[in-house]
Amino acid sequence: MSSDTNFNRSITTQPESEFDYDELIFEDRVHQCIYTEEAIFRQEMRKIFGGVWVYLAHESQIPEKDNFVTTKLGLRPIIVVRDSSGRIRALYNRCTHRGATVCRHTKGTAKSFACPYHGWSYFNSGKISGVPWPEGYADDFSDPKYNLAQVPRVQSYRGFIFGTLNPDMPPLDEYLGGIKKPLDEWLDRHPGGILSFCDANRLKFNGNWKLLYDNSADGYHVVFSHRSLLAMENRLVENTDEDKGMSYYKSSPDNAPFYVKVFENGHHYKDKRPAVDTSPGGLWRIEGPHPGMENYESMIRDKVGDKADTILDLASSEPVNINIFPNLHILGNHVQVSQPISLTETDTTWWGTSVIDNHDELHGCVDAINALRMRTQESFPNFGEIDDLMNFEQIQAGLAGVEDEWIYMHRGLGIPERIKRDDDGYLIGPPTDEVFLRETMKVYKNLMQSNPSLVVERNIEEATF
Amino acid sequence: MQHDPSRTSFYVGNEFYQSLTESFKDWQTEQLEITDLLLRDTCRMLLEKEARLLDQNRLDDWLRLYVPECVYWVPATEPAGDPRTEIAVCFDDRRRIEDRIFRLQNEFAWSQQPRSRTARLISNVEVFSTENKNILMLRATFLVTEFQAGDKRTYSGWYGHKIRYENDKWNIVAKQVNLINCDQNLRNLSIIL
Numbered sequence: 001m002s003s004d005t006n007f008n009r010s011i012t013t014q015p016e017s018e019f020d021y022d023e024l025i026f027e028d029r030v031h032q033c034i035y036t037e038e039a040i041f042r043q044e045m046r047k048i049f050g051g052v053w054v055y056l057a058h059e060s061q062i063p064e065k066d067n068f069v070t071t072k073l074g075l076r077p078i079i080v081v082r083d084s085s086g087r088i089r090a091l092y093n094r095c096t097h098r099g100a101t102v103c104r105h106t107k108g109t110a111k112s113f114a115c116p117y118h119g120w121s122y123f124n125s126g127k128i129s130g131v132p133w134p135e136g137y138a139d140d141f142s143d144p145k146y147n148l149a150q151v152p153r154v155q156s157y158r159g160f161i162f163g164t165l166n167p168d169m170p171p172l173d174e175y176l177g178g179i180k181k182p183l184d185e186w187l188d189r190h191p192g193g194i195l196s197f198c199d200a201n202r203l204k205f206n207g208n209w210k211l212l213y214d215n216s217a218d219g220y221h222v223v224f225s226h227r228s229l230l231a232m233e234n235r236l237v238e239n240t241d242e243d244k245g246m247s248y249y250k251s252s253p254d255n256a257p258f259y260v261k262v263f264e265n266g267h268h269y270k271d272k273r274p275a276v277d278t279s280p281g282g283l284w285r286i287e288g289p290h291p292g293m294e295n296y297e298s299m300i301r302d303k304v305g306d307k308a309d310t311i312l313d314l315a316s317s318e319p320v321n322i323n324i325f326p327n328l329h330i331l332g333n334h335v336q337v338s339q340p341i342s343l344t345e346t347d348t349t350w351w352g353t354s355v356i357d358n359h360d361e362l363h364g365c366v367d368a369i370n371a372l373r374m375r376t377q378e379s380f381p382n383f384g385e386i387d388d389l390m391n392f393e394q395i396q397a398g399l400a401g402v403e404d405e406w407i408y409m410h411r412g413l414g415i416p417e418r419i420k421r422d423d424d425g426y427l428i429g430p431p432t433d434e435v436f437l438r439e440t441m442k443v444y445k446n447l448m449q450s451n452p453s454l455v456v457e458r459n460i461e462e463a464t465f
Numbered sequence: 466m467q468h469d470p471s472r473t474s475f476y477v478g479n480e481f482y483q484s485l486t487e488s489f490k491d492w493q494t495e496q497l498e499i500t501d502l503l504l505r506d507t508c509r510m511l512l513e514k515e516a517r518l519l520d521q522n523r524l525d526d527w528l529r530l531y532v533p534e535c536v537y538w539v540p541a542t543e544p545a546g547d548p549r550t551e552i553a554v555c556f557d558d559r560r561r562i563e564d565r566i567f568r569l570q571n572e573f574a575w576s577q578q579p580r581s582r583t584a585r586l587i588s589n590v591e592v593f594s595t596e597n598k599n600i601l602m603l604r605a606t607f608l609v610t611e612f613q614a615g616d617k618r619t620y621s622g623w624y625g626h627k628i629r630y631e632n633d634k635w636n637i638v639a640k641q642v643n644l645i646n647c648d649q650n651l652r653n654l655s656i657i658l
Binding site for chain 1: 542561648
């Protein structure tokens with residue numbers, strides 16, 4: 001290294017917290033300021049978004065060499081690129097020279113990125129490729145300190161790309177831990193165990209990002225928040241034993257046969273499959289009305305006869321919520337990603353997924369299934385999520401009453417028989433208990449009490465994948 | 466067999482999607498421009514009436530402007546692609562539009578409590594002919610201002626309407642809403658555009 005200072009692994013530190021999280025987060029409640037304090041948000045953007053493995057993008061968005069998408073890691077602008085050698089990298093979208101973004105498109109194909117400001121350019125590996133009129137510089141730009149900064153650790157799990165700036169994080173595989181099993185099951189119900197992204201329902205709410213995570217395994221809100229959706233899905237149903245959609249929440253979800261399981265690192269899982277008929281065609285039978293369903297169903301039945309039920313289940317919403325802290329949710333057939341924009345603004349993007357059938361396991365029905373899947377997937381963001389987001393916005397509004405300090409999350413606490421442990425030691429509770437929230441808040445508290453040293457990488461050989 | 470599109474969705478299949486995407490391809494050309502002022506004004510009146518009924522929240526009356534086998538389509542991409550292979554912001558057939566109206570009229574649709582007030586401006590209306598003289602394509606620029614939960618938001622872009630003459634009037638077959646920011650995160654869109 002030629003530099004007198006080590007620019008290649010630059011270290012960002014911040015003064016320690018002025019907040020005593022032991023006074024803000026208790027087992028049964030949290031203080032409202034974790035949703036309303038700008039300084040806490042800024043710490044989260046470092047200690048959590050950067051400090052742990054954060055979901056960045058899906059490999060199907062960058063299938064070929066030189067494909068890229070832009071995203072954010074916390075608030076940092078990032079280019080996720082499959083470089084010209086095929087390696088997936090997460091580059092800081094920030095010119096080393098004066099700081100402008102070097103890429104201003106959301107997706108595309110590029111072998112290099114040139115800064116529009118003074119023309120510094122970089123290969124898609126992040127390595128600097130040239131600066132205009134180099135004779136004006138005493139340097140020869142061979143020092144890696146002029147390369148784009150990049151996320152030092154980028155790893156994938158079955159197509160899902162994550163990054164962390166924290167050298168002390170365990171490998172991604174270990175970070176995901178027990179949540180890999182439901183994720184594997186979700187993927188493996190599709191031919192080849194793979195899926196491809198097919199654009200998205202993109203939503204936004206004026207509220208803190210945690211409000212969405214807090215709701216992600218919540219089975220308590222469904223019959224209240226989604227009352228209009230439940231009514232809508234069943235408005236044409238004549239016989240109540242043919243109820244559609246999330247009707248399994250009706251009556252008493254406390255005693256319903258499904259459950260929430262809590263994994264390590266803030267991940268959790270709501271498995272509603274025990275509440276539905278899982279025989280072939282069972283999922284399809286409870287789908288609410290969707291555009292084209294009768295047309296494609298009759299086409300598929302004519303084509304493949306008895307095999308139609310199993311195939312139609314792939315157009316149906318898988319009744320699971322797989323929540324990977326802090327920003328990835330897999331539910332139904334969606335990959336929902338949340339992105340903090342500011343303390344009180346959050347984007348939530350519901351990526352649709354389509355089935356890839358390389359070995360014709362669906363007997364020529366894959367296009368029909370995908371045509372159905374587009375419409376089944378548009379339903380919840382249009383008719384369910386918007387009511388959730390309104391409630392999140394109204395929580396943020398309610399929290400402006402700052403003297404009313406506490407938010408309670410104690411449903412199920414102190415009633416030991418409601419909570420069990422499985423053979424692996426993971427907590428299991430009724431879908432209506434807030435045990436998942438209490439456990440996530442313990443993880444959150446630990447993270448906020450930590451002070452990780454975050455690093456970027458500029459030596460392009462050192463960045464690991 | 467006659468199917469009721471309010472109850473079942475037999476009409477939305479490959480043929481429907483193909484014909485829809487073809488209708489919305491290469492239609493805004495000078496050769497197809499209609500200059501007849503009376504016809505242009507008739508089309509403009511249809512769009513203005515649609516805007517008024519939506520602003521007045523007369524959703525059942527609004528839907529009467531549509532043929533039974535209709536579609537309301539808000540693409541999530543620019544330009545719009547094939548709805549069979551990509552997610553749209555909205556892609557509603559007749560039954561789903563009726564679902565949407567049912568939900569909007571349900572007092573437990575929290576995203577509409579209190580109900581949004583809207584004001585829409587429709588302008589730059591152009592009319593284009595098709596091979597069938599009873600079918601026209603309309604292009605209009607829109608600005609929808611929504612007041613909800615204490616603040617205002619705006620949606621802008623252009624409408625593409627496919628309309629058909631039957632029963633002595635022009636009826637809407639398909640409405641494509643092309644938001645200028647269709648591929649960005651939209652704050653809790655719960656109204657009909």
